[in-house]
Amino acid sequence: MNRELQVRALTRVEGEGALRIAIEEGKVTAAQLRIYEPPRFFEAFLRGRQYTEVADITSRICGICPVAYQTSAWRAIEDACGVSVPAEIAALRRLLYCGEWISSHALHIYLLHAPDFLGYLDAVALARADRPAVERGLRLKKAGNAVLEAIGGRAIHPVNPKAGGFYATPAGADLKPLAQQLARALDDALATVAWVAGFDFPDRELDCDLLAAAEPDRYAIESGEPATARGLTFPPADFGSHVTERQVPHSTALHATLDGATYLTGPLARYTISSARLSPVARQAAAAAGLGDTCRNPYRSIVVRAVEIVYAIEQALAIIGSYRRPAVPCVEVPPAPGTGHGVSEAPRGLLYHRYLIGSDGRIEAATIVPPTSQNQAAIEADLLATAQAGIDLPDDELTALCERTIRNYDPCISCSAHFLTMRVDRG
């Protein structure tokens, strides 16, 4: 018997999209996460703009991870212009990015993902059943937002960062209340790890390669070089030699491959490649939650995100603890014709930017490869396997299982697309 299942508007994902599952004679023949509007418009209208405008424009791609877009942008611009920033400014950038990790992960864990494990329709039902848990999640998100406001000027689309640094930097005394809030948030973060560790996790193991930025002596957030779980490392400038984007008939978003193969970026990749570089407290929390040195189970990504919140809060506290106001808020970034590459670890995975700057300082070409585009093929491969394993389920249960599978990856469809609407074809 042939069947077709559709979800026209996926819920509890960032942005809007659709899913189609086609089943013919007992075999799943298609599992498509449909994304209609990739960020190519941004790449097009960046052309002709001044190199100093890029970070502010690209931050508008996403309201959940604007700092990631700003960071990859200015890394690419500074790379092209041959500029590196002083350590104090680099530390503030890491602090700002920690705020985004805390806020984004708290939102996904508590409002989007946890209801799947606990059998609730949504976060509202979860809040009715376990109000203290959701209140804890909102406190964490608020703490992340407080970091974004203190360093970035506001929580959404921060206005203070710029190429070369910031328009203004805070005085040390300004950060003391933030440190107090983060110290309390660390308790909430550790409680979150313990909470999600108690969920039931179906057995699932991804065998594709994993890609994440990595650094030698710490867990990569705002910097690092692309590295794979199979041991390959390459500079950001070689990203295009390894990662190839291609069009697929069912989606205007591009699918990416790593050296010709499907791969995954995001928390599972970061953790598997760099768990040894987490702080002792974060490693201890991960071990207590049942994580080993690696994690390839997409259901357990919620645990990895919780551990990453712990790490981000610790990092933020450490940066504030040793904060010295930079002598100048920013360094000059004089324009230089040429190509620059930038990568950073958005909450959902590696985000790559490349810009070609002309002799007049205008952008001649721009390439942006967001994590959800990179992950789309891996998500569809997981959907195909999951739908095949659940093929005897009634349509509504199979549909719910497929939506849950997608949410494991926390896709940010707003970044990689604009409107996502699921369809299951059983012929």
Added chain:
Amino acid sequence: MRSVLIGVGNPFRRDDGIGPAVAEMIAWRALPGVATVSCDGEPTLLIEAWTGASLAVIVDAMACDEPVPGRMHRSEHPATWAAAGSASTHGLGIAEAVRLGTALGAMPGRLVLFAAEAGDRGFGPGLSAPAAAALPGLVRSVLAELRQA
């Protein structure tokens, strides 16, 4: 207890920016006891903004058939808001925020929504001429509401 005026919308989507435009004009007045917030309508930000307020006034753009840009609708009945629709892609944000805020016991003393009909929902900054012309009247209505706090 303070009051809060929350402008919801995206100033880069033409008339969807009418909420933030009202919030900016109210903020300039620096009214005592009145906080102003602009946001995209994400539920946790709304809850954070209105928690502890005796009165929260939200201004948002509304998509509708045959709109009269800037025409304003006032409501204190959240059950009707999801159907009202929003110009933004996160159209159910306020309704979801009300449901979540209610479940968490985190609602303002009173919540009033001013929904302004949006004409132009295209890309770019700036309100359409008719929406811009309606802005002062909308601000006056919001100020009158805030004075009743």
